Amino acid sequence: MTMPPMLPPQPRSAATLALVAPAAAGRFALQCCKACGNFIYPVRNICPTCLSQDIAVTDAPAGGLLLSETTIRITGDPFFRERPPVRQGLVRADCGVTIIAILHRDCPPEGRVRLSLRLDRGGKPLLLAFPLHPESSEVADDPSLRDLTMDPAAAAAHLADPDRP
Amino acid sequence: MRHGYDGVVVTTPVTVPYQRFSPHAAHWWAGAALRGLAEASGIAHTDMDGLSVASFGLAPDSGISLTQHFGMSVRHLDTVPLGGASAVVSLRRAARAVQAGDADVVACIGADTNTPDSFRQALASFSRFAQDAVYPMGAGGANASFALLTRHYMRAFGATREDFARICIAQRDNALKNPDALMKTPLTLEQYMAARPVADPVHLFDCVMPCAGAEAFLVMREETARAQGIPFARLTAAIEGHNQFPGDPVQVRGGWARDVDVLYGMAGCGPEGIDVLQTYDDYPVIVMMQFEDLGFCAKGEGPAFVRSRDLRIEGDFPHNTSGGQLSVGQAGAAGGHLGLVEALRQVTGQAGARQVAKARRAMALGFGMINYDRGLASGAVILEAA
Numbered sequence: 001m002t003m004p005p006m007l008p009p010q011p012r013s014a015a016t017l018a019l020v021a022p023a024a025a026g027r028f029a030l031q032c033c034k035a036c037g038n039f040i041y042p043v044r045n046i047c048p049t050c051l052s053q054d055i056a057v058t059d060a061p062a063g064g065l066l067l068s069e070t071t072i073r074i075t076g077d078p079f080f081r082e083r084p085p086v087r088q089g090l091v092r093a094d095c096g097v098t099i100i101a102i103l104h105r106d107c108p109p110e111g112r113v114r115l116s117l118r119l120d121r122g123g124k125p126l127l128l129a130f131p132l133h134p135e136s137s138e139v140a141d142d143p144s145l146r147d148l149t150m151d152p153a154a155a156a157a158h159l160a161d162p163d164r165p
Numbered sequence: 166m167r168h169g170y171d172g173v174v175v176t177t178p179v180t181v182p183y184q185r186f187s188p189h190a191a192h193w194w195a196g197a198a199l200r201g202l203a204e205a206s207g208i209a210h211t212d213m214d215g216l217s218v219a220s221f222g223l224a225p226d227s228g229i230s231l232t233q234h235f236g237m238s239v240r241h242l243d244t245v246p247l248g249g250a251s252a253v254v255s256l257r258r259a260a261r262a263v264q265a266g267d268a269d270v271v272a273c274i275g276a277d278t279n280t281p282d283s284f285r286q287a288l289a290s291f292s293r294f295a296q297d298a299v300y301p302m303g304a305g306g307a308n309a310s311f312a313l314l315t316r317h318y319m320r321a322f323g324a325t326r327e328d329f330a331r332i333c334i335a336q337r338d339n340a341l342k343n344p345d346a347l348m349k350t351p352l353t354l355e356q357y358m359a360a361r362p363v364a365d366p367v368h369l370f371d372c373v374m375p376c377a378g379a380e381a382f383l384v385m386r387e388e389t390a391r392a393q394g395i396p397f398a399r400l401t402a403a404i405e406g407h408n409q410f411p412g413d414p415v416q417v418r419g420g421w422a423r424d425v426d427v428l429y430g431m432a433g434c435g436p437e438g439i440d441v442l443q444t445y446d447d448y449p450v451i452v453m454m455q456f457e458d459l460g461f462c463a464k465g466e467g468p469a470f471v472r473s474r475d476l477r478i479e480g481d482f483p484h485n486t487s488g489g490q491l492s493v494g495q496a497g498a499a500g501g502h503l504g505l506v507e508a509l510r511q512v513t514g515q516a517g518a519r520q521v522a523k524a525r526r527a528m529a530l531g532f533g534m535i536n537y538d539r540g541l542a543s544g545a546v547i548l549e550a551a
């Protein structure tokens with residue numbers, strides 16, 4: 001008898017699922033207010049700057065400044081408990097929002113990083129940050145990131161049919 | 166100029182002794198606190214006409230359900246879902262209600278239970294932002310959120326783990342005089358430094374131990390307390406603030422900093438007039454921010470402050486005299502009441518072995534609700550001996 005694979009934390013707001021399509025396509029896109037032009041994160045139902053509700057998911061500059069970091073060694077979550085410690089950072093994105101992201105193992109402890117929007121193993125949006133050097137840094141060279149994210153082929157299939165396991 | 170709290174007093178500090186785990190519901194703990202209030206004040210719960218309750222564990226109930234559960238008929242009812250800031254907010258609202266005559270006696274209760282799985286469940290369903298944008302990035306909970314703030318604070322202001330240790334060790338020393346504290350043995354610097362990392366740079370002794378328990382007090386007018394013949398403290402000042410300083414890229418201050426002058430203005434004193442301080446100590450970095458934001462030292466001088474002061478009951482800066490949440494335990498939303506109840510004990514001379522000599526004026530602080538990247542809720546009160 002095989003157990004179904006354990007999934008990462010699942011419950012998300014309905015609004016945040018707007019980030020699934022760009023994540024599956026490998027695009028770094030966030031909500032942006034069409035009225036005032038400000039980017040918005042975490043996902044909201046209204047722009048906190050001008051209270052417009054005319055909001056669209058828009059490609060954003062992927063640069064950011066890593067302000068602080070931690071390594072999460074103890075968690076009560078059944079999915080993360082079975083995996084190596086997650087390196088997490090607080091990133092001030094160039095587009096103006098603050099992002100809590102999972103850090104690639106080669107990110108420096110502070111300084112510039114490149115943000116990326118991916119799908120996790122459950123097909124939900126995940127925020128990652130990569131070092132600028134080497135520029136080629138990818139999910140593939142960090143085993144813990146590889147284990148947390150859906151690979152691009154699976155992501156494309158997920159986008160075509162989100163209900164498929 | 167804000168209206169003062171003339172005529173408003175706080176009475177009857179009650180602690181229902183904590184337990185690491187409990188088979189009982191939060192209702193059981195809140196009910197035990199209410200019984201404690203009635204026994205200690207001589208006021209039957211059926212004669213209390215106000216109830217304010219804070220708890221993470223009452224679902225699907227709230228304060229309204231508790232009126233029937235406890236057999237109370239009230240004129241003032243509040244459910245304050247503000248975690249570490251809930252006691253200050255409960256007290257502020259209750260104070261205005263009794264001052265205006267909308268109610269005569271308000272029972273303010275913080276209570277929670279702790280089952281082996283309840284902590285994780287609470288984390289996963291804490292807020293929408295947490296659910297969408299924090300929990301999936303490693304499920305580190307509050308430990309990870311405060312680790313990010315702690316690392317940044319250490320870099321910005323030169324704080325070291327040894328500085329945080331001073332806070333934790335002094336509180337443990339205080340806790341040894343508190344029979345209700347879950348931690349019963351001294352904490353050494355060696356033990357603190359050697360503790361296992363939880364979310365770097367946060368290690369085991371920087372974290373509170375979740376537990377079950379309850380804390381409570383009564384709010385009434387002075388003439389009511391006198392007629393009842395119970396010790397009371399005057400409420401002289403109170404502030405609260407939520408989502409203050411949203412433009413700070415990383416949190417280095419709480420909402421206190423915005424209204425600290427209002428607080429001291431109402432109390433008619435400055436930081437030097439505070440005889441005993443109860444900070445909100447979910448993590449030592451937040452304690453250090455409170456020393457700064459409430460004007461006991463300047464921003465960034467928290468590390469130097471803890472190196473130069475003795476934070477024990479008998480020291481030159483008596484702080485978290487119960488042992489605080491770091492050594493007593495954190496009973497959910499009751500944790501936000503621990504400091505206020507201890508402050509009340511101190512200025513009414515009911516602190517027993519923990520009594521600070523000549524404690525006439527005490528400050529109690531609240532902080533909480535990490536919604537995304539920072540704690541949103543802050544509050545402060547000053548209580549003065551009658």
Ligand SMILES: [Zn+2]
Pocket residue numbers: 033034035036037038047048049050051052
């Ligand atoms: Zn806008």
